[in-house]
Amino acid sequence: xxxxxxxxxxxxxxxxxxxxxxxxxxxxxxPTAVRYPAALRVDAGESLLVDASMDIRHQIVxxxxxxxxxxxxxxxxxxxxxxxxxxxDADRLPVYCTPELAExxxxxxxxxxxxxxxxxxxRPVDADASIELPEGEIRPFRVTHRDEFGTGTLxxxxxxRRTLVYVPDIDAWDDRTVARIDAADVAxxxxxxxxxxxxxxQADVPHPPVRAALDRLPLAGTDVYFxxxxxxxxxxxxxxxxxxxxxxxxxxxxxxxxxxxxx
Ligand SMILES: [Zn+2]
Ligand SMILES: [Zn+2]
Ligand SMILES: [Zn+2]
Numbered sequence: 244x245x246x247x248x249x250x251x252x253x254x255x256x257x258x259x260x261x262x263x264x265x266x267x268x269x270x271x272x273x274p275t276a277v278r279y280p281a282a283l284r285v286d287a288g289e290s291l292l293v294d295a296s297m298d299i300r301h302q303i304v305x306x307x308x309x310x311x312x313x314x315x316x317x318x319x320x321x322x323x324x325x326x327x328x329x330x331x332d333a334d335r336l337p338v339y340c341t342p343e344l345a346e347x348x349x350x351x352x353x354x355x356x357x358x359x360x361x362x363x364x365x366r367p368v369d370a371d372a373s374i375e376l377p378e379g380e381i382r383p384f385r386v387t388h389r390d391e392f393g394t395g396t397l398x399x400x401x402x403x404r405r406t407l408v409y410v411p412d413i414d415a416w417d418d419r420t421v422a423r424i425d426a427a428d429v430a431x432x433x434x435x436x437x438x439x440x441x442x443x444x445q446a447d448v449p450h451p452p453v454r455a456a457l458d459r460l461p462l463a464g465t466d467v468y469f470x471x472x473x474x475x476x477x478x479x480x481x482x483x484x485x486x487x488x489x490x491x492x493x494x495x496x497x498x499x500x501x502x503x504x505x506x
Contacts, residue, residue, distance in 0.1 A: 244285065244286070244287040244376070244378055244379035244401060244402070244403030244504075244505040244506065245285075245286040245287070245502065245503075245504055245505070246283055246284070246285050246286075246401055246407055246502065246503040246504075246505060247283065247284045247286070247500065247501070247502050247503075248282075248283060248431075248470070248497045248498065248499060248500060248501040248502075249279070249282040249283060249284050249292070249302040249303060249499075249500075250278070250279035250280045250281050250282035250294075250296060250298065250302055250318075250470075250499070251278050251279070251281060251470050251471070251472060251496070251497050251498070251499050252278035252279060252280050252281065252318075252471065252472055252473075252474070253280065253281075253318065253435050253471050253472060253473040253474070254280050254296070254316055254317040254318025254319070255280070255317070255318070255473075255474070256277070256278055256279055256280050256296070256298055256318075256474075257270045257276070257277060257278040257472075257474045257479065258270040258271050258277070258474065259473075259474040262474055264474065264475070266474055266479060266480070267474055278472070278479065278499065279296060279298040279301055279302050279499070280294070280296035280297070280298060280317075280318035280319075280471075281294060281296075281318060281411040281470045281471040282294045282295075282296055282299075282302050283401075283409060283431075284303060284307070285311075285376075285379075285381065285401060287376040287377060287378040287379035287403065288376055288377025288378040288379075289308040289309065289376050289377060290306065290307045290308050290309075291307060291308060291309045291310065291311055291339075291374075291376070291381070292307045292309075292310045292311070293310075293311045293313065293399065293409065294310075294311070294312060294313055294318065294319040294320075294322075294411070295310055295312065295319065295320060295321070295322030295323040295325070296317075296318045296319065296321070296322045297317070297318075297321050297322055298322070299322030299325050300325060300330075305331060307336075308336075308337070309336060309337035309338065309339060309366075310323065310326075310336065310337070310338050310339070310363075311338075311339045311340070311374065311381065311383075311397075311399065312338065312339070312340040312344060312397075313396060313397045313398070313399070313409075313411060313412065314341075314344065314388060314394065314395065314396035314397065314412060315344055315347060315392050315394045316412065318471075319411075319412075320344075320348075320354075323338065323348070323354065323357065323363065324353060324354070324357070326357060326362050326363060327353075327356060327357050327360065327362050328356075328360055328362065331362075332362065333362045333363065334361065334362070335361050335362070335363065335364040336362065336363050336364065337363075337364050337366050338363045338364065338365050338366060339366045339367075339368045339374055339381075339383075340365070340366075340367065340368070340394075340397070341367065341368070341369060341383075341394060341395040341396075341397060342367035342369060343393055343394040343395050344394040344395065345365040345366075345367040347392055347394045348363075348365060349365060368383050368397075369383070369385075370383060370384050370385045370397075371383075371384065378403065379401070379402055379403040379505065380402050381399055381400070381401055381402070382399070382400040382402060383397040383398070383399055383400075384397065384398050384399075384400065384420075384423065385397065385398075386398045386410055386412075386413045386414075386417075386420055387413065387414050387415070387417065388412045388413050388414050389414065389448070389449065396412060396413070398410040398413070398420065398423070400423065400427070401505060402505070403505030403506045404505065404506030405428040405429065405505040405506055406426070406427045406428050406429070406505070407427060407428065407429040407430070407431065407503055407505055408423050408424050408427040408429070408430045408431070408432075408465075409430075409431050409432075410424075410430070410431075410432050410433055411431075411432075411433055411470055411471040412433055412435075412450070412471060413432075413433050413450070413451065414449040414450070414451070415449065415451050416451050416456055416459050416460060421459065421460065421461065424460060424461055424465055424467070425461035425464060425465060427465050428465065428466065428505075429465065429466045429467075429468070429503055429505075430460075430465050430466070430467045430468070431468050431469075431470050431497055431503075432456075432460070432467060432468070432469055432470065433450055433451065433469070433470070433471050434453045434469025434470055434471060434472050434476065434478060434496065435448075435450035435471050435472065435473045435476070436450055436452045436453065436473055436475070436476060437452060437453050437454055437476050437477050437478055437485045438452050438454050439452050439455075441473065441475040441476065442473070442475055450471075453469055453476075453478065453485075453489065454485070454488070457488075457489070457492045457494065460494075462492060462493045462494050463493070467493075467494040467495070468494065468495050468496060468497040468501075469489070469494065469495070469496050469497065470496075470497045472496065478496050479496075481496075
């Protein structure tokens with residue numbers, strides 16, 4: 244099983260709409276500073292895309308055998324529309340998601356048209372179900388994350404000979420999730436914010452700040468990387484003090500395009 248990072252930013256990406264900060268301004272001038280919303284491509288005899296952001300056309304060329312959706316938020320679901328008749332016109336592409344999100348897609352336009360036109364084939368999966376691939380499997384589990392639509396949020400255990408736990412969005416590092424991370428070889432985790440004071444309305448969008456998480460997460464036995472970085476996060480700059488602190492703690496930030504060979 245081969246896992247490739249296809250996006251490392253929070254749902255809005257970098258540059259962020261409406262933001263004039265130096266990082267966003269630079270990304271508007273310099274394509275190498277652009278960061279797409281968090282996504283993975285998993286190759287294990289079949290290829291699955293994990294999460295479908297609005298930047299999906301820059302993140303994959305096409306040619307996936309299915310899509311796994313962790314949840315319904317902006318950086319994770321809307322790109323599914325690119326598989327519809329206006330663009331790829333896919334033929335019953337398997338889409339794995341919670342039963343509630345499957346129902347949401349089936350009953351809400353414009354997503355419902357993808358089902359009616361048979362561009363996608365919904366495959367509801369729940370906690371501790373398994374998505375079997377020729378050379379590995381994906382086991383979803385539930386995590387707590389703001390749930391305005393009642394559609395739930397999944398974390399994923401990607402299992403080859405080694406295991407990678409993927410949790411791009413979570414409200415807090417609860418004991419159950421920490422135990423899963425501890426048992427994995429690699430973890431790619433919600434690193435939206437470095438600290439608690441990055442945006443004025445941070446309480447409305449709860450994510451565990453990375454600085455505090457360093458004391459909470461099992462960094463000794465698991466290779467921990469952070470993803471889903473907000474445009475305000477100093478971890479986007481490899482010369483920042485935050486980046487050095489993270490490295491000193493024995494963790495890191497995923498690189499766009501980084502590859503994990505799970506065997
Ligand atoms: Zn997100
Ligand atoms: Zn910005
Ligand atoms: Zn979210």
